[in-house]
Amino acid sequence: MTNPKKNEPLKFAYWVPNVSGGLVISSIEQRTDWGIDYNRKLAQIAEQNGFEYALSQIRFTAGYGADNQHESVSFSHALLAATEKLRVIAAVLPGPWNPALLAKQIATISHITNGRIDVNIVSGWFRGEFAAIGEPWLDHDERYRRSEEFIRAIRGIWTEDSYNLRGDFYRFTDYSMKPKPLGGIPQIFQGGSSRAARDMAARVSDWYFTNGNTPEGLKAQVDDIRGKERAFGKSWPARIGMNAFGIVRETEQEAKAVLQEVIDKAIPDAVRGFHHEVQNAGNSSPEREGNWAKSTFQDLVQYNDGFRSNLIGTPEQVAERIIAHKRAGADLILMGFLHFQEEVEYFGKKVIPLVRELEAQEAGSLQAAE
Numbered sequence: 479m480t481n482p483k484k485n486e487p488l489k490f491a492y493w494v495p496n497v498s499g500g501l502v503i504s505s506i507e508q509r510t511d512w513g514i515d516y517n518r519k520l521a522q523i524a525e526q527n528g529f530e531y532a533l534s535q536i537r538f539t540a541g542y543g544a545d546n547q548h549e550s551v552s553f554s555h556a557l558l559a560a561t562e563k564l565r566v567i568a569a570v571l572p573g574p575w576n577p578a579l580l581a582k583q584i585a586t587i588s589h590i591t592n593g594r595i596d597v598n599i600v601s602g603w604f605r606g607e608f609a610a611i612g613e614p615w616l617d618h619d620e621r622y623r624r625s626e627e628f629i630r631a632i633r634g635i636w637t638e639d640s641y642n643l644r645g646d647f648y649r650f651t652d653y654s655m656k657p658k659p660l661g662g663i664p665q666i667f668q669g670g671s672s673r674a675a676r677d678m679a680a681r682v683s684d685w686y687f688t689n690g691n692t693p694e695g696l697k698a699q700v701d702d703i704r705g706k707e708r709a710f711g712k713s714w715p716a717r718i719g720m721n722a723f724g725i726v727r728e729t730e731q732e733a734k735a736v737l738q739e740v741i742d743k744a745i746p747d748a749v750r751g752f753h754h755e756v757q758n759a760g761n762s763s764p765e766r767e768g769n770w771a772k773s774t775f776q777d778l779v780q781y782n783d784g785f786r787s788n789l790i791g792t793p794e795q796v797a798e799r800i801i802a803h804k805r806a807g808a809d810l811i812l813m814g815f816l817h818f819q820e821e822v823e824y825f826g827k828k829v830i831p832l833v834r835e836l837e838a839q840e841a842g843s844l845q846a847a848e
C-alpha cells in the first residue's frame with residue numbers, strides 16, 4: 479500500500495507569507511508581502527484557482543531575513559474571514575501553546591468559519607527562538623514526545639466528553655469542552671521528516687508534511703510510515719503532503735535561469751547561519767534522517783528543500799513531475815513561489831488543469847487494467 483487514496487485528485491496548498499522576506503534566502507526580487515491586505519487577496523486568488531488549502535507559519539523571532547512574523551492562528555482566522563471555501567492550516571508550536579487553549583481557540587474559529595480551520599503541529603527547530611521566549615529546549619525526540627501527547631490531547635478534547643489524560647506533559651480531568659468543533663474534527667497535520675516524525679504520523683496524525691524531495695526519497699518515507707501504521711495498529715492512514723518551490727515558465731530555459739539567479743544571489747552568511755541552526759532539527763535526531771539532514775547549500779537557499787521536488791520547468795514538465803510524486807505517495811503538494819499572487823494564479827490556470835488531465839488518464843488506464 480503506497481498511496482491509500484491514489485484515485486483521489488491531488489490537493490494543492492500554498493505557504494501563507496505571514497513571515498517577511500519570502501521563501502528563499504536570496505536577494506533576487508520576490509514580489510510578495512507579509513501584510514494582511516496582500517495575504518487576503520492572495521487567499522482569494524488561491525481559492526479561485528484550484529488551491530484547497532493555505533498553510534500559515536509560526537515563528538516567534540527573526541532569523542535569516544524573516545524580520546517580521548505575524549502570529550499564525552489569528553492570521554489564519556483573518557484569511558478564513560476573507561474567503562469562502564479555502565481551508566487554512568494554522569501552524570502551532572507545543573510549548574507556547576497548551577492543548578486546552580488551542581482546542582478551545584480552534585473550536586471557536588471552526589464555528590465562525592464554517593469548519594474550515596485545520597492545524598499543523600510543529601515540533602521546533604530554532605533553539606535561539608526557544609531561548610528568546612524562555613521556552614525550555616527539549617532534545618529532539620522529547621520535542622516529538624510532547625507533540626504526540628499534544629495531538630492526543632486536542633483530539634481527545636475535540637471528540638470526547640469527560641476527557642482524561644495523565645501524561646508526562648499535559649493533564650486533563652473529566653474535561654468536557656463545549657462546543658465541539660463545527661463539522662467534525664479539524665484535520666491534524668504535522669511537520670518534520672525524522673524517524674520520530676514518522677513514528678508520530680503513524681500513531682496520531684491525519685497528515686504528514688515533509689520537506690521537498692525526489693519521488694524515490696518521498697516513497698521511502700511513505701513506505702516506512704505505512705509499515706509503522708500496520709505495526710502500531712492505526713486505523714486510518716496518514717495522508718502525505720510534500721513541500722515544493724515552483725518556478726514555472728513558458729520555457730524550461732527560462733525556469734532554469736530563474737533558479738540559477740536565485741542561487742547566484744543567495745546570501746551566503748544567512749544560508750550558513752540557517753544551516754547551523756537547523757542542525758538542531760533533523761541532524762540532531764538520533765538517526766540523522768530528519769529535515770535538512772542531507773541538504774546542500776543550494777537546497778538550503780529555500781527554507782524547506784523546495785528545489786529538490788523539481789517543479790521547475792514548463793507547465794507540462796511540472797505537471798508530469800507532480801504525477802510522479804503522486805505515484806510515490808503524495809496526496810498534497812505544498813507550493814511556494816517567488817511572486818506569490820502572480821504565480822499562484824499562473825500555477826492554478828496552467829499547471830493544475832494539466833494535472834487533472836493526467837489524473838484522468840491514469841484513472842482510465844487503471845480501470846482498463848482491472
Ligand SMILES: Cc1cc2nc3c(=O)[nH]c(=O)nc-3n(C[C@H](O)[C@H](O)[C@H](O)COP(=O)(O)O)c2cc1C
Binds near residue numbers: 571
Ligand atoms: C511543511 C512544513 C511546515 C513547517 N512549518 C513550521 C513552522 O511554521 N514553524 C516551525 O517552527 N517549524 C515548522 N516546521 C518544522 C518542523 O516542525 C520540524 O521542527 C522540523 O521539520 C524538524 O523536524 P525533523 O527533525 O522531524 O525533520 C515545518 C516543517 C514542514 C515540513
